[in-house]
Amino acid sequence: MAEIVIDRVQKSFGATLALASVSLAVADGEFVALLGPSGCGKTTLLRIVAGLETQDGGRVLIGGKDVSALPPRARGIAMVFQNYAVFPHMNVRANIGFGLRMAGAERARIARQVERTAALLHLEPLLERYPAQLSGGQRQRVAVARALAVEPQVLLMDEPLSNLDALLRLEMRAELKAILHEAGTTTLYVTHDQTEAMGLADRIAILQGGHIVQTDRPAILYRRPATRFVGGFIGSPPMNFLATEASGGHVGLGALRFACPRANGPVLLGLRPEDATISESGMGFELAVIEPMGSHALLTGRVDGQMMRVVAPPDLAARPGDLLHLRPDPARVVWMDATTGEAINA
């Protein structure tokens, strides 16, 4: 078991900055997701940890050892690739046992380990098959089994579920979480899917434009985003942001007044769609669209002329054009600087 320390790692591709001095520590046995939109540098960071890409500056430590100059095979890692990269000319058994064979393990140990990992991922009936005879989900399992079979100190996963259909992804997500929890492997997991990151990770590091903007537990990222970007990226539908003006430590929105940590000047009020209730009085909300989602209704409308989304009970009797009244939960409101988009701490 080992922790990963990423210490001020930098990387540019020609004139394009991929990573600007990124630091991150993943504790022993912890599951950290690298989350961000495409092109944010998350895959580059993972590949640097794997040793498949060389950083321009900074260090990578695994288990306290500086591995920055070591080739991938000397880093004690295993990896699951986005396209699985399951070797097409080897059957499932040979694929799962590949890492151990390369390490020169004894035959008996390889056989035992292959059986064990195959059982863990329900691959026993497929051991003699070739990848071309497997479905996408089965190939994905083989890729995970191949990685777990070597009992790595560190497991790196690059969007492992992105090529699966929605239902299968949900299923594999739960399974993966159970298996990795059981194995207790330190895991770094790249994804652009925020629900996947929220569901799987102990902590999430959010990357934007080559910077880590926030690293925290999913619940805290959700409640207390460090920037407007994080608030908008995490959660579906995203957090609402209303531009407003503070004066005397207060902000007025419609008929409501909120205490604001900034005395005066322009601020952004951030509010999750589910953190406002519809009531008799409050701030005016002109309903424009109502989407019945089954478990709830998603309302889109305007407050003070600004777009806002609200989650309402599914049986809400309202029609587009109606004027509703919202009462946000003051404890759930977050404040951001209007120009920098960074959170203003109380």
Add this chain to the structure above:
Amino acid sequence: MRSRTLPYLLIAPASLLLAVLFLWPLVQTAFLAFRAPGPLGVDVWSLAHVRRMVSDFDFHTALFNTLGLVVVVVPLQFILALTMASMLRHIRAGRSLVLWIWSIPLGISDLAAGLVWLAILSERGYLNTVLHAVGIISGPRSWLTYETPGVLFAAIVATELWRATAIVLVILVAGLDMIPREYAEAAEVFGATPWQRFRRITLPLLRPSIQTALILRTVLAFEMFATVIAIGGRNFPVLASKAYNWQYFDQNTGVAAAYALVIMGAAIGATLVYLRLLRSPEQAR
């Protein structure tokens, strides 16, 4: 109805053309080789031409020379091309320029290539000029005579390596480009050394291209003619040059056809061996 017959209609012209220009001459060659004038003055089935070919004073030399060239040239070309293709993979800038330069010999006819090397290796050729200049030899010296079959052989091998390695290279480069990088990366992550990656991942995945390249090269090597004639003339008989000599100097089409059939048999045999040895398991494709 239309969808079922249309594909056949579309391939019909090409099939017909091949049948007329390839299959029919083949059948005719077989006729020429296995039919000879009988006692009644009409052609009958006979092994006379074949017997004449086999008892030809340098039939065995020609057979031995041809096989020797194939056995030496093809593996050397394969190893060279594989090495060059692997080296190309590590070049980022100017890769296509290097590949282009390496494939220049492909644009030269085999006769011209033979003449180029003849110019190097002849009595007053470039090689001797250089050797004389540095004082290794004192005067003109012949390398390419019937007394020096070893040198002749080596010269032909060198010419063929220079001339035709690029075709193997081009096929292997295209094959390597088709293998996704992720496989090598996965192997690297899971502990494979560079040699293990090459041996266990790249080579097996390259198998279809290797098969194509080897079949093509071996068939062409059995038919080797112009380079051999240019460098060795009659001093280095091969099957193809024997067929040519019997046809044009001895005016015996029957024996020439028998030689042609030996070449064809060898080429087909080699192709079958490659198809069998380098076959990918059905389910692993």
